[in-house]
Structure formats: structure tokens, C-alpha cells
Amino acid sequence: MKKYFFTGLVLILPLTVTVILLVFVLDLLTEPFVGMVKDLFLTFKHQLGPLTKHPKLLLFIGRVTVLLLMLISIFFLGFLGRRFFFKYLHEKMNAILERIPIVRRVYRITREITKSVLSGDKKPFGKPVYIPFPHTRSVAIGFETGHVPKEAEMEGIELRSVFIPTAPHPISGFVLLTRKDDISPLDISAEEILKFLVSCGTYHFEDKNAQSHADSGADKPAETD
Template sequence: MKRYFITGLLIWVPLGITLWVLDLLIGSMDQTLTVLPAAWQPHAWLGMRIPGLGVILTLLVIVLTGVFATNFFGQKLIDWTEALVARIPVVKSIYGSVKQVSDTLLSGSGHAFRKVLLVRYPHPQAWSLAFQTNVPDEVARMLPEAHVAVFIPTTPSPVNGFYFYVKKSEVIELDIPVDRALKYIISMGVASGETRPGIQQ
């Protein structure tokens, strides 16, 4: 009986959590429908709420924004808006930092999170997974030898972590993709890099 119960849990727990996360994401995106006038909202002319319509609206807005931003007039408007934001004292710091990170991660033009490393943390006898980022020139000039900038994410939330400069000679570069390393971190090391068919009993 215990064996059957555990087998059932192994099926329903990941499925339930996946559906729960999807429900949260879709529910959050559906909130974008509230920006529409009341008469335009789907429930006003359909008489019912259809989950997922907000996802379509969100994707449509993102794609249309991308199309607009790639033409001459759109780029000029974006440049003017960013120049305006850059003049607002507190906003410019927040926007500038977030934009730099998003440009690096999403555009693929930078070198952030391109390598997975092993670094000694939190003490010399332990190793932690880390992602190599960029060392600012001002910092590199002050360091006596070659260093790498590393971001050490926390488990199970990789969006938080620690940022360090470590001697290049004291790190180990791993030949694994970033997404697999993130999988290790999020699952707290439970998930392996290989997919095993079936259920281990």
C-alpha cells in the first residue's frame, strides 16, 4: 500500500505544482485585460471569463512593441524616452541597471552567464555552483592578478545570490549549459542532468 501511495505522489506532486505555477502565470497575465475599457473586456461581450486571453494580449503587445522598436521612428521614440528617464535622479539608476542586465541576458550580446563555474564557497572546503559574469575595468585594474566575476545563486530561488571576484586560478570551469546548472540549483541537487524513463521504485 505504501509503495502505491508513494508512486501516486510521484505522479501528482510534480503535475500539481506545474499546473499551479501555470495558473499563477496565466492569472497574472490575464490582469493585463484590465487595461482595456470595460466595454472591450471579453467578459462584457462574451458573458464569461476565458482564462488565457490575457496571455494572448500580453504576447501581442510584446510582439507589436518589438515591431515598432525596430523601425526608424520607433527607435527614435525609444531613444527619446530613455534620454528623458536618464534625467530623473532615482529612476535612472534603477532603469539603467535593470536595462543593462536584461540587455545582457536576453540579447545574447554580452558575456554574462555564459559559463558555469565551481568556486570555493562558503568556506575553503566547500564548492558551489556559480555563473561567470563581467569584471568592470575599474575593478580589474585594482586586482593584482586575473580574477573572474561570479554570481553564486541561492537555492531554490536563483534570482537571489552573492556577487564576488575570485582568482581565475581558483575556479573550475564546468562543461555544462547554464540551464542545466539552474536545474540543479532550483531542485536543490535532486534533479539530475539526465532524463530517466519511468519511475524509480
């Protein structure tokens, strides 16, 4: 019975986590606009008929509608962004936002994070590493993200910034400024590290040495007597 239970858990847990994350992202993106779409639907309640009597279904349809409209708007803005006139307006809008005292800080941070994550020239995360954390008797897996600001440098000590994701949701974590000598590289892909974190440490990393031996053995021709 225990084996059947854990087998079913292994099958259903990834799907459940995926659905929960998708619902969370859907709610996060559509929450500011879903009320307006829902009110718009209610103005056509005679045309929608019995649909207006099911508020949960109406809310779901409203969220999906908002998401589709957002995707269409993003593609449309990207298309316009390739044109000179819209590029000119975008530059003017940037100049205006940069002059607003409080807004400009939020705008700058959001713009830099978006460029860093979506840029095709640079990966959002650096190379996988592990460092002593939260004390010297244990280590944590993370990503070396680059050099530290000059204001945070220590005299005679070379520092690096390292992002330590949390489990089971690696979208949050800690940004540490640590000594370069305390950073040890890991020969593991970022995808495997994320799997390890999401599984709360139950995911087993692939043995690359064993895999290479298996591949070399498969390529080696069989000996004949």
C-alpha cells in the same frame, strides 16, 4: 506503499512546480493591470450575465486577457521598432528618461539586464564553474559571468564575478567577486545545473564518459567467429 508514494510524487511534483511558477509569473505580469480589466468587465455585467457572479473566474479571465494584450502589444511595438519613425521616438524617450535623476538609474539597470538576457549574441550565463562557498570546506555550483568592475579590483589579484544560484528557485542567488585561481570549470551544461538546483540536489548528472563508451560500443561492429 512507500514506492508507490514516491513514484506518484515524482510524477506530480514537476507538474506542480511548473504550474506554481506559471501562476507566479502570470500574477507578476498582470497584477498592475488586472484591476482595470476587471472593472471594464463589470461595466458590461448585463452582457456577461452569470459570469460576474463568479469573481475568481472573472479574475482569471482578466489575467489571461491582460497577458494576451501584453503579448500583442510587445509584438506590435517590435514591429513599429523596425520603422524609422518609431525608432526616432524611442531614442527621444531614452534621452528624456536619462535626464530624470532617480528614474534613470532604474531604467539603465533594467535596460542592461534585458539586453544581456535577451541578446542572441551572448548567453545570459557564463561557463559553469564551482568555487569554495560559503567557506573553504564546501563548494557551490555557479556560473562565471565575467570580469569585475575596475573599482572592485584588488592590486595584484585577478578577480572574476561568479553567480551562485539558490535552490529550488535559481532565479535568485549571490554574485561573488572571487579570485580567478579559486574558480574550477565544470564540464556540465547549464540546463543540467538548473535541473540539479530545482531538484534540490536529487537530479543525477549524465555520465558523459559512460555515454561515450556506450556510443563507441554501439558503433563498433560485432565480431564474428
